[in-house]
Amino acid sequence: MRNQRKLIAASRYVQGRGAIALLGENVRKLGKRAYIIGGSTALSITEERIRASLDASGVDIAAIDNEVKDCTYATIDELVDKGKRTEPDFVIGVGGGRAVDTAKAVAWKLGVPAVSVGTQCATNADGSAEFVVYTDDHKFLDAVILPDNPAVVIVDTDVIASAPVKYLIWGMGDALTAKFEAEAHAEAMRRKNAMVPTNTALALANATFESLMRYGFEAVEALKRGEHTDAVDEVIEAVKLSSAIAFENTGCALAHALHNGLTQTGKMKAEHGEIVAYGTIVQATYEGRPEDEIRAIIEWCDGVGLPTKLAAICDHDGEALRRAVEYACGEDANAESMPEKPDPTKVLKAIGRIEEGF
Numbered sequence: 001m002r003n004q005r006k007l008i009a010a011s012r013y014v015q016g017r018g019a020i021a022l023l024g025e026n027v028r029k030l031g032k033r034a035y036i037i038g039g040s041t042a043l044s045i046t047e048e049r050i051r052a053s054l055d056a057s058g059v060d061i062a063a064i065d066n067e068v069k070d071c072t073y074a075t076i077d078e079l080v081d082k083g084k085r086t087e088p089d090f091v092i093g094v095g096g097g098r099a100v101d102t103a104k105a106v107a108w109k110l111g112v113p114a115v116s117v118g119t120q121c122a123t124n125a126d127g128s129a130e131f132v133v134y135t136d137d138h139k140f141l142d143a144v145i146l147p148d149n150p151a152v153v154i155v156d157t158d159v160i161a162s163a164p165v166k167y168l169i170w171g172m173g174d175a176l177t178a179k180f181e182a183e184a185h186a187e188a189m190r191r192k193n194a195m196v197p198t199n200t201a202l203a204l205a206n207a208t209f210e211s212l213m214r215y216g217f218e219a220v221e222a223l224k225r226g227e228h229t230d231a232v233d234e235v236i237e238a239v240k241l242s243s244a245i246a247f248e249n250t251g252c253a254l255a256h257a258l259h260n261g262l263t264q265t266g267k268m269k270a271e272h273g274e275i276v277a278y279g280t281i282v283q284a285t286y287e288g289r290p291e292d293e294i295r296a297i298i299e300w301c302d303g304v305g306l307p308t309k310l311a312a313i314c315d316h317d318g319e320a321l322r323r324a325v326e327y328a329c330g331e332d333a334n335a336e337s338m339p340e341k342p343d344p345t346k347v348l349k350a351i352g353r354i355e356e357g358f
């Protein structure tokens with residue numbers, strides 16, 4: 001089929017201050033029995049409000065598990081067994097990426113819809129039709145694609161604004177790259193005559209970038225002062241909704257490939273979103289984007305507290321860096337999303353330029 005396009009997303013996204021109160025009325029149509037899965041910290045903050053909201057809508061809690069630590073196959077199997085005994089109509093995942101991913105996996109295996117209640121902003125996994133599985137010592141194992149996205153995503157910005165500000169910063173770092181990787185991916189797919197991303201997804205990637213540039217610094221400063229301003233809500237939507245749909249409906253490219261190369265070849269001292277933010281600066285430089293545009297991204301990263309120098313994310317020396325870049329440009333699948341196969345020497349040159357200071 002020529003010029004085929006597709007867009008997938010969660011069926012319903014509800015964001016707001018106190019949005020957990022709207023959980024019950026938004027899941028009622030899914031059935032009467034909820035199975036709640038979450039981490040202990042996330043549920044200690046939200047369980048009372050979740051119970052009150054479900055109760056007000058006549059939804060019973062079939063089972064609750066508040067000990068999810070990581071999305072491993074052992075955890076998924078254990079929770080699926082528990083689910084089979086209690087016969088829920090749907091599963092609610094409460095917490096960060098690990099909890100919502102586990103809940104999506106369990107819901108899928110039970111053959112019921114998934115609902116996500118995100119409690120921090122480092123992840124945009126809430127609405128995606130995918131879960132990432134780790135080993136017991138939290139090493140990446142698998143990314144499993146699901147047939148359906150979650151039915152409902154609830155984002156209570158009061159809860160997210162109360163979480164440590166570092167989560168929001170990491171989430172912004174990951175979302176920053178959406179525009180750059182989406183544009184590279186779109187061009188690569190066009191050249192290969194493969195399925196191209198929708199203009200809708202590209203527009204959302206761009207909207208994510210615009211929101212981050214406009215509101216990111218203000219949001220971080222507000223949260224540091226302990227204030228929940230409108231800028232915080234704008235950034236939360238950019239990370240949790242627009243970047244999520246953009247990522248899921250386009251593709252990762254050099255920024256994530258570099259992340260994977262660096263994490264493969266040495267020890268990192270930064271989080272996923274921080275490494276990806278640096279990778280975004282590298283990709284933009286490698287692509288030969290205008291210097292003003294790159295300088296604006298670097299300034300923004302400095303302002304919000306994302307790394308702009310290699311030393312802030314790892315201690316890779318010359319040889320380890322070369323190996324990381326070679327991995328990123330060759331073995332990593334995301335390299336395929338660049339319009340032309342990335343050239344390691346040119347990527348190293350881009351890194352050199354960033355290290356010297358633009």
Ligand SMILES: [Zn+2]
Pocket residue numbers: 174256272276
């Ligand atoms: Zn990422």
